[in-house]
Amino acid sequence: MATNTANGEHQTTTKPPPLPSPLRFSKFFQSNMRILVTGGAGFIGSHLVDKLMENEKNEVIVADNYFTGSKDNLKKWIGHPRFELIRHDVTEPLLIEVDQIYHLACPASPIFYKYNPVKTIKTNVIGTLNMLGLAKRVGARILLTSTSEVYGDPLVHPQPESYWGNVNPIGVRSCYDEGKRVAETLMFDYHRQHGIEIRIARIFNTYGPRMNIDDGRVVSNFIAQAIRDEPLTVQLPGTQTRSFCYVSDMVDGLIRLMEGENTGPINIGNPGEFTMLELAETVKELINPEVEIKMVDNTPDDPRQRKPDITKAKELLGWEPKIKLRDGLPLMEEDFRHRLGVAKKK
Numbered sequence: 001m002a003t004n005t006a007n008g009e010h011q012t013t014t015k016p017p018p019l020p021s022p023l024r025f026s027k028f029f030q031s032n033m034r035i036l037v038t039g040g041a042g043f044i045g046s047h048l049v050d051k052l053m054e055n056e057k058n059e060v061i062v063a064d065n066y067f068t069g070s071k072d073n074l075k076k077w078i079g080h081p082r083f084e085l086i087r088h089d090v091t092e093p094l095l096i097e098v099d100q101i102y103h104l105a106c107p108a109s110p111i112f113y114k115y116n117p118v119k120t121i122k123t124n125v126i127g128t129l130n131m132l133g134l135a136k137r138v139g140a141r142i143l144l145t146s147t148s149e150v151y152g153d154p155l156v157h158p159q160p161e162s163y164w165g166n167v168n169p170i171g172v173r174s175c176y177d178e179g180k181r182v183a184e185t186l187m188f189d190y191h192r193q194h195g196i197e198i199r200i201a202r203i204f205n206t207y208g209p210r211m212n213i214d215d216g217r218v219v220s221n222f223i224a225q226a227i228r229d230e231p232l233t234v235q236l237p238g239t240q241t242r243s244f245c246y247v248s249d250m251v252d253g254l255i256r257l258m259e260g261e262n263t264g265p266i267n268i269g270n271p272g273e274f275t276m277l278e279l280a281e282t283v284k285e286l287i288n289p290e291v292e293i294k295m296v297d298n299t300p301d302d303p304r305q306r307k308p309d310i311t312k313a314k315e316l317l318g319w320e321p322k323i324k325l326r327d328g329l330p331l332m333e334e335d336f337r338h339r340l341g342v343a344k345k346k
């Protein structure tokens with residue numbers, strides 16, 4: 001049975017998880033592990049699907065409403081006998097039979113999650129409730145991709161999982177960060193009340209190929225701007241920090257968490273910390289030394305600093321990121337140049 005080591009405490013559930021399908025115990029049962037990935041047409045989800053599909057014993061089902069994701073991200077798997085794609089909004093119940101659920105469905109870029117905040121809350125709360133209901137009915141293990149935004153504008157730095165955060169409950173980012181906090185609460189309540197096997201990853205800023213070109217997040221913005229010879233828009237004051245994790249490291253961490261014995265929450269992120277001005281200078285140096293850096297207005301409640309304490313991920317999952325920002329940015333540049341049809345200048 002999984003243990004919860006959040007906040008240094010050691011809690012164990014009182015109830016055993018529901019039994020998986022009786023077929024699982026059949027001597028002649030030859031089926032694969034059936035894995036649902038909600039939000040699997042998105043950036044992290046599609047990379048996770050690629051990794052899961054490498055294992056021939058996995059059958060992968062993606063449920064996505066294509067709000068920020070695209071079938072294009074999954075085109076190499078469409079038609080594959082171990083792959084299935086369902087157009088589905090997680091705010092509606094889903095009745096299927098699965099063994100594991102990676103629950104990623106939720107717009108992640110601030111410009112997209114603020115576009116329809118009520119829908120973002122519904123996705124986080126009702127969507128997570130529906131996926132927990134599914135996990136309960138079929139006895140599946142469920143992993144939630146929560147976020148470093150649960151720490152809000154953190155007063156503790158770097159952020160350990162035991163930190164409860166500093167979050168504005170009524171701000172323009174609340175639909176996302178409070179939504180994810182409720183999603184975490186629901187996960188633990190289903191775990192304690194119904195014995196569901198849960199895993200919670202607190203993801204810190206992740207970047208890599210396949211991010212939407214006009215996604216609005218800082219790494220994709222700067223790379224697209226550098227390639228298009230447009231000024232890099234650093235939002236004021238420019239001294240705010242983030243820690244950027246390359247997507248293959250993230251996928252590795254998520255799979256280790258799902259397969260391991262710990263519920264989390266566990267921070268998964270790269271502790272390398274950069275100011276937004278440093279990030280802009282690095283993109284300029286690596287991608288387009290001629291490009292201008294322009295200071296622009298920021299949006300409300302932007303966290304001033306963010307860096308994961310990954311002691312738990314190291315100790316409990318044997319995980320730490322391998323790809324440094326300077327090595328990851330050129331991999332993303334290549335993908336963006338290909339999609340934008342702009343070759344590197346000689």
Ligand SMILES: NC(=O)c1ccc[n+]([C@@H]2O[C@H](COP(=O)([O-])OP(=O)(O)OC[C@H]3O[C@@H](n4cnc5c(N)ncnc54)[C@H](O)[C@@H]3O)[C@@H](O)[C@H]2O)c1
Nearest residue numbers: 039042043044065066067068069089090106108203205206
């Ligand atoms: N990328 C990051 O830096 C980061 C950081 C912290 C947490 N996360 C979390 O990881 C997950 C994936 O993030 P991402 O960067 O791949 O974002 P993304 O926007 O590329 O992917 C999200 C996917 O969810 C789908 N989706 C949104 N609402 C849905 C709904 N109601 N029903 C079904 N599908 C829906 C979208 O169409 C998209 O395919 C999200 O839960 C996000 O909160 C990401």
Ligand SMILES: O=C(O)[C@H]1O[C@H](OP(=O)(O)OP(=O)(O)OC[C@H]2O[C@@H](n3ccc(=O)[nH]c3=O)[C@H](O)[C@@H]2O)[C@H](O)[C@@H](O)[C@@H]1O
Nearest residue numbers: 108109110147148149204205217218221233234235240276
């Ligand atoms: O990692 C996380 O937990 C969260 O990180 C991001 O949220 P945020 O860090 O605000 O992401 P960005 O929009 O990429 O902004 C990062 C920083 O870059 C700055 N920025 C953004 C865009 C830009 O063009 N220029 C710029 O300087 C912002 O002001 C901010 O300080 C994600 O978008 C969330 O989904 C995720 O949950």
